[in-house]
Each structure stands twice: as C-alpha cells, then as structure tokens.
Amino acid sequence: MQHAQNRPVRRRTVLGAAVAAAATTALATTAPPAAAAGFGWSDDGAHFVIDTGAGLVLKVSKANGDLTSLVYKGREYQGYGGKNSHVESGLGASTVTLAQTGPTILVTVVHGTLRHYYAARSGRANVYLFTDKADTSVTATRFIARLKPGIFPNEGPDSWVEGADTVIEAGDVWRRADGQTRSKHYSGVRVMDYDHVGYTTGTVGLWMVRSHHEKASGGPFYRSLLRHSNELGVGLYEILHYNQSQTEPMRFGLQGPYLLAFTDGGTPDPALFPAAHDTSWVDPLGIPGWVGAAGRGRVAGVGLRNMDPAHPYTVGFANADAQYWTRAAAGTGAYSCRNMLPGTYTLTVYKGELAVHTTTVTVTAGTATALHTLTITGDPSTAPAVWRLGDWDGTPAGFKNAQLMTYAHPADVRAAPWTGNVVVGSAGASAAVPCYLWKDVNDGLLIHFRLTAAQAAAAHTLRIGVTTAFLNGRPQVTVNDTWVSAIPSPPAQPSTRSLTNGSYRGNNHTFTYSVPASAWRADPSQYNVLRLNVVSGSTGTGFLSAGTALDCVDLLV
Structure with missing residues (x-):
C-alpha cells in the first residue's frame, strides 16, 4: 500500500495535477500534502x-x-x-x-x-x-x-419481494399480497x-x-x-x-x-x-x-410580476448543451442561478410545472447577468371561465388519484375507482375527475353542468390541458349527444410507458374546442352533458391502452 504522509488533514485543498495518460499506473510526483492515516x-x-x-x-x-x-x-x-x-x-x-x-x-x-x-x-x-x-x-x-x-x-x-409478490406489468411492476403495488x-x-x-x-x-x-x-x-x-x-x-x-x-x-x-x-x-x-x-x-467556478457565470433576476400566490414558481434555463433551474422566491419571484456554463439559454418561468413565460438570456463566464422584473403573460388561468375543473399548473394535482400515481400503479388497491361522473358546482367536483383517462378503462367520462340562458345563447371555447399521453391518446368531445368535435391531432409526447410507471410528466399541451351555441340546452334548469372519449390510432388493453393525463378542463366565458 502506498501512503501519503501520516498526519491529519488541515485544509480542503488539492495540489498538483496529474491524469494518467498511459495504460500504466501513475503517481503524482509533487510532495503530497497532509493526509489521513491509511490513505x-x-x-x-x-x-x-x-x-x-x-x-x-x-x-x-x-x-x-x-x-x-x-x-x-x-x-x-x-x-x-x-x-x-x-x-x-x-x-x-x-x-x-x-x-x-x-x-x-x-x-x-x-x-x-x-x-x-x-x-x-x-x-x-x-x-x-x-x-x-x-x-x-x-x-x-x-x-x-x-x-x-x-x-x-x-x-x-420501490421495494418488493420477488419470492412472494406478483409481476403485473413489463417485468418491473409488482403487486403485493395486500394489493399494494411496488x-x-x-x-x-x-x-x-x-x-x-x-x-x-x-x-x-x-x-x-x-x-x-x-x-x-x-x-x-x-x-x-x-x-x-x-x-x-x-x-x-x-x-x-x-x-x-x-x-x-x-x-x-x-x-x-x-x-x-x-x-x-x-x-x-x-x-x-x-x-x-x-x-x-x-x-x-x-x-x-x-469547467471550474472561474469559467462559469450566474443569472440573477429581480422578480416576477403576475404570480399566483397559490403556486410555487420555478425558473429554468436550457440549451442543447446544459440545463439548470432555480426556485423563485414567494411573493417577489426573485431568483438566482449560479455555476452556469457560458452560453445563450432559453429562460422559462413555470407556474407549478406549466410554462407561462419564456425569453432568452446569455451567460458570460465570471460575471452575473442581471435581469429586470419579468411580467408573466402566458397563464391560462387568467382567462374568465364559466367553470373550471382543476387548475392550470402543468400537473394533475387536485384530480382523483393524482398524488398516489407518483408512487403506485393505477391498479393499486389504494386507488379510488377510476370511473364515475362529475357534476360541476357540487362539493369536490375537481376531486371527482380521474387524473388519467384510458380508452380501455374509463373512457367516456361525463361532466354535467348548467348554463344560464345568456350563456346557452352563445358559443364557448372548451379547453382541456394534458401533461402527457400514452399511445397518442387524446380527448374527443361530445356535447349533449348532438355535437361531436373533430379528432384533434396528437401532440408530441414520449413514446414510452408513463401513466403506469410513476410519471405524468410529458409535454404540456392544451386542446381547444369551439362549441357552437346550437350544442347547448337552452333550459337553465337542465344539465348539459360533456363526454370525453380517448381516441388513438394505436391499440392496447387495460392500463396500457391509449390514455392521457389531465391538467385542467374549463369552459371559457
């Protein structure tokens, strides 16, 4: 065993420089500093x-x-x-x-x-x-x-017992005897x-x-x-x-x-x-x-304007070579990101996980780039709505089973039933909406809501936000069994499993549907019925059928 000098370490410094360039072992020839016994x-x-x-x-x-x-x-x-x-x-x-x-x-x-x-x-x-x-x-x-x-x-x-638990999906999802999944x-x-x-x-x-x-x-x-x-x-x-x-x-x-x-x-x-x-x-x-600290730079922002105090904000930086992120301070939105490689980055402000503002920023080694207050203009929550289920934050948060799905399979015994209809205006309406929709599990979700006479006399825009999709699953809309939307084109999403492996994270996308006044029921005492069907050109079964994860559903004024 070759040892450095046997005396206590007194400072966290590293002296000399050597990297082996040959296939043989090399030992730096500079006199070694203090080292721990046995090193x-x-x-x-x-x-x-x-x-x-x-x-x-x-x-x-x-x-x-x-x-x-x-x-x-x-x-x-x-x-x-x-x-x-x-x-x-x-x-x-x-x-x-x-x-x-x-x-x-x-x-x-x-x-x-x-x-x-x-x-x-x-x-x-x-x-x-x-x-x-x-x-x-x-x-x-x-x-x-x-x-x-x-x-x-x-x-x-993330633990299981191979000798006792049962594989239920792809060789890497297990069900325990009590019905919980791992x-x-x-x-x-x-x-x-x-x-x-x-x-x-x-x-x-x-x-x-x-x-x-x-x-x-x-x-x-x-x-x-x-x-x-x-x-x-x-x-x-x-x-x-x-x-x-x-x-x-x-x-x-x-x-x-x-x-x-x-x-x-x-x-x-x-x-x-x-x-x-x-x-x-x-x-x-x-x-x-x-690249050491001397070759890196920093971005510091004064703050963010038009923040929603109910949500955390993150500021991300990305280009083809590197990615960084930092949390924005509650209230002011001030942020600072250090130790960044030099280059030009896309700066994205996220409300929760939803991109609500983008710009660019250039980082220079050895300096701090200061940014004035950024004004958020891309938050879809600011649009007045007749009704809204969930919130625009880029996640399924608030919907049925959303929290559980980050650490369990949809078939887990702890999951609430994936079926069931929704009545807008009732207590817990958003919590009744399943966070995920699958063609072969809970297709045809019904959302019931009333409109005033004035609202029923006008066309409205329906928006459905999604966070990801499996097998190109996307929603087609039917109103009162009389008006059916076109089948929307699928947005770019990861091609691998998502909804069953603990991740709702994909590419946030908003589908919009222009619903004509003729589709609504004119009687304010009657419920309008909105049906959401998952459509796809691909087939699958059960929780591996075409599906999508919901972010928010709303009907604009």
Missing part, C-alpha cells in the same frame, strides 16, 4: 485498491472499470447476483489508469468515446464519480451501485426535489448524492428510478439520460461529481449537495471537459 492505493494485479483513510476501501477492476468492492469499517456492501457497480450495465473491456494528486486519487476508465472517473479524497468516506459521454455509442447514461441484500431495510414504494420506478419525487437517495440501518447509511444534472435531460420536473430493493439486492442510481417519459434529446459532455457517501446512519453532509458542493478540489486533476 493510499495499491495494485493487486486485477484491481486498483484505494483506502480513503476514513474506513472506506474500494476496488476498481483494471479490466473493465467496474466498482467491485466497497468495504466500509470492515463490512462489504458491494454486489448482488454476481454483478458489480458500474456505468450502464457494465462497459466491458476498458483502459483503466490511476493517478494521485496530493490528497486525491483519480481512476480513469476509457471505453470507446466514453470516459468515467472514480475519485477518492483523503479522510472522506465517499466515492466521487464523473461520467463523460461524447455520443450515442452508449445508449443511456446512468451509474448503478449494486449493494448486498439483507443489510438495509427492504421497505418503501416498482423501481416509484420514486415519488422530481429531480428538483431531492439531493440524495439511499438507505440507513440507523448506524450506517449509504447514499447516492446526485450531481447538478447540467448535462442530464428532462428538466427540473423529470421523474426517474432512483433506487430499488428486494431480498436479492439493492440498487442506487444516478440517472442522467433515460428514455422513459423523456421529453428532451440527450446531452453530451462531462457530468459530475455525483457520489456514493457512507455515514454513521444519518443523511449526507449538506455541503456535498449540488447547490453547495465546493468542487475546487477537482480543478487541479486535469479532467478533460471540467
């Missing part, structure tokens, strides 16, 4: 063996770059089913090299055009990871940590809502701390698998691009650091979270594509 590395012939000096010893295969061992305080955590932890499902034969730069050890894995890195820092029980994907030669972008079974509790919506897809959170995910025994915790996702795809509201557990093993994921309910093209370039962090049972240090992580220690390592 260092060795080569056992098949692996690089790295001791962090903080109770964590890891091994990286020299053949394929797999993480083959994670021993923390004498206990092995890595591995289930004979599988290692790795990018994708394993890269295969790769060139693997190592370099030490002061108190940081960096392992570089090169597989074709993809480069992956493992970093260990003296005195820290963390594995820092970076992935640099240059093209589509590797289909997705993920790292999966495969952990031994029986260590952490097997609980949560899947690795049921994280229940959006990417902007979490900094870390993992498990704890109460005395040991192992966590995946996500990166800032600047080279990921899907935006702040994207939902993806984060972890899973069963009696055969445990998985922790960092998903950077995954073609499941994906709304954006893949981005390329260096992404990280994200990390595996061991703790003594608690959650990770917040200083490791993407918004707070001081990554200046990476600067001297010479990682190609790395």
Whole structure:
C-alpha cells in the first residue's frame, strides 16, 4: 500500500495535477500534502485498491472499470447476483489508469468515446464519480451501485419481494399480497426535489448524492428510478439520460461529481449537495471537459410580476448543451442561478410545472447577468371561465388519484375507482375527475353542468390541458349527444410507458374546442352533458391502452 504522509488533514485543498495518460499506473510526483492515516492505493494485479483513510476501501477492476468492492469499517456492501457497480450495465473491456494528486486519487476508465472517473479524497468516506459521454455509442447514461441484500431495510414504494409478490406489468411492476403495488420506478419525487437517495440501518447509511444534472435531460420536473430493493439486492442510481417519459434529446459532455457517501446512519453532509458542493478540489486533476467556478457565470433576476400566490414558481434555463433551474422566491419571484456554463439559454418561468413565460438570456463566464422584473403573460388561468375543473399548473394535482400515481400503479388497491361522473358546482367536483383517462378503462367520462340562458345563447371555447399521453391518446368531445368535435391531432409526447410507471410528466399541451351555441340546452334548469372519449390510432388493453393525463378542463366565458 502506498501512503501519503501520516498526519491529519488541515485544509480542503488539492495540489498538483496529474491524469494518467498511459495504460500504466501513475503517481503524482509533487510532495503530497497532509493526509489521513491509511490513505493510499495499491495494485493487486486485477484491481486498483484505494483506502480513503476514513474506513472506506474500494476496488476498481483494471479490466473493465467496474466498482467491485466497497468495504466500509470492515463490512462489504458491494454486489448482488454476481454483478458489480458500474456505468450502464457494465462497459466491458476498458483502459483503466490511476493517478494521485496530493490528497486525491483519480481512476480513469476509457471505453470507446466514453470516459468515467472514480475519485477518492483523503479522510472522506465517499466515492466521487464523473461520467463523460461524447455520443450515442452508449445508449443511456446512468451509474448503478449494486449493494448486498439483507443489510438495509427492504421497505418503501420501490421495494418488493420477488419470492412472494406478483409481476403485473413489463417485468418491473409488482403487486403485493395486500394489493399494494411496488416498482423501481416509484420514486415519488422530481429531480428538483431531492439531493440524495439511499438507505440507513440507523448506524450506517449509504447514499447516492446526485450531481447538478447540467448535462442530464428532462428538466427540473423529470421523474426517474432512483433506487430499488428486494431480498436479492439493492440498487442506487444516478440517472442522467433515460428514455422513459423523456421529453428532451440527450446531452453530451462531462457530468459530475455525483457520489456514493457512507455515514454513521444519518443523511449526507449538506455541503456535498449540488447547490453547495465546493468542487475546487477537482480543478487541479486535469479532467478533460471540467469547467471550474472561474469559467462559469450566474443569472440573477429581480422578480416576477403576475404570480399566483397559490403556486410555487420555478425558473429554468436550457440549451442543447446544459440545463439548470432555480426556485423563485414567494411573493417577489426573485431568483438566482449560479455555476452556469457560458452560453445563450432559453429562460422559462413555470407556474407549478406549466410554462407561462419564456425569453432568452446569455451567460458570460465570471460575471452575473442581471435581469429586470419579468411580467408573466402566458397563464391560462387568467382567462374568465364559466367553470373550471382543476387548475392550470402543468400537473394533475387536485384530480382523483393524482398524488398516489407518483408512487403506485393505477391498479393499486389504494386507488379510488377510476370511473364515475362529475357534476360541476357540487362539493369536490375537481376531486371527482380521474387524473388519467384510458380508452380501455374509463373512457367516456361525463361532466354535467348548467348554463344560464345568456350563456346557452352563445358559443364557448372548451379547453382541456394534458401533461402527457400514452399511445397518442387524446380527448374527443361530445356535447349533449348532438355535437361531436373533430379528432384533434396528437401532440408530441414520449413514446414510452408513463401513466403506469410513476410519471405524468410529458409535454404540456392544451386542446381547444369551439362549441357552437346550437350544442347547448337552452333550459337553465337542465344539465348539459360533456363526454370525453380517448381516441388513438394505436391499440392496447387495460392500463396500457391509449390514455392521457389531465391538467385542467374549463369552459371559457
């Protein structure tokens, strides 16, 4: 074992710079700074063996770059089913090299055009990871940590028992004996809502701390698998691009650091979270594509005008190369987004998850771009309505089963019946509207409402907002069995499963229908009946038939 000097770490700096450029192991020749006792590395012939000096010893295969061992305080955590932890499902034969730069050890894995890195820092029980994907030669972008079974509790919506539960969909959705459903897809959170995910025994915790996702795809509201557990093993994921309910093209370039962090049972240090992580220690390592703080800029906005106080607002920034987001302050709408790569971005203001304003902004390295107050003009809620079911916020929130569907299958025993009609003006009318409509499950939803004589004498615009669709499902409208709308064209939506795998997130779209006065019932005491049918050119059965997720339904004045 090769060791740095055996004395305590006194400052969080990294000196020197070296990245292995040859296939042989390299050791930085600069005098190493202070390091934790035991910190260092060795080569056992098949692996690089790295001791962090903080109770964590890891091994990286020299053949394929797999993480083959994670021993923390004498206990092995890595591995289930004979599988290692790795990018994708394993890269295969790769060139693997190592370099030490002061108190940081960096392992570089090169597989074709993809480069992956493992970093260990003296005195820290963390594995820092970076992935640099240059093209589509590797289909997705993920790292999966495969952990031994029986260590952490097997609980949560993303856990199941393979020996007892029943598969009900696609090999990855399970029904338990009590009728509840489980899947690795049921994280229940959006990417902007979490900094870390993992498990704890109460005395040991192992966590995946996500990166800032600047080279990921899907935006702040994207939902993806984060972890899973069963009696055969445990998985922790960092998903950077995954073609499941994906709304954006893949981005390329260096992404990280994200990390595996061991703790003594608690959650990770917040200083490791993407918004707070001081990554200046990476600067001297010479990682190609790395852009430190000096090469980045910031956007600061005074505020937003015409906000709805009932909803949170998010400001997103995106171009082909990077994505960022930040929360706007309640009341003023002030916002600030730091550590952005230089470039011109589309700035989008979201009410909830609905885009209500867009503009462009240019970011320059080393400076802050200041923006005056932005006036929101694209909120559909400002249009006067005869009646409105739900709210225009880009989500199915407030509709029947909406909250449950982020962590359960529609067939879950906890779901309220997907059928049933709606009476506008009655108590809980919006909550009676099912959040999802399927051609083979609850087609033909009926909405009953009255109009005054003056309202019935005029034509009106009906709007139906959706958040996503499966198999091009979209609503066709019938009024009082006398007037039938044309079949609308399908908007662009993800082609994969969505409504059954915990995500309503797709591309928000509004269908509009011009209903003539002749369609209404003139008697104010009579109910008008609106029927919503799901139409599609594709076929499917049950919850995998053509369907769509509702955002809002309203009839304009």
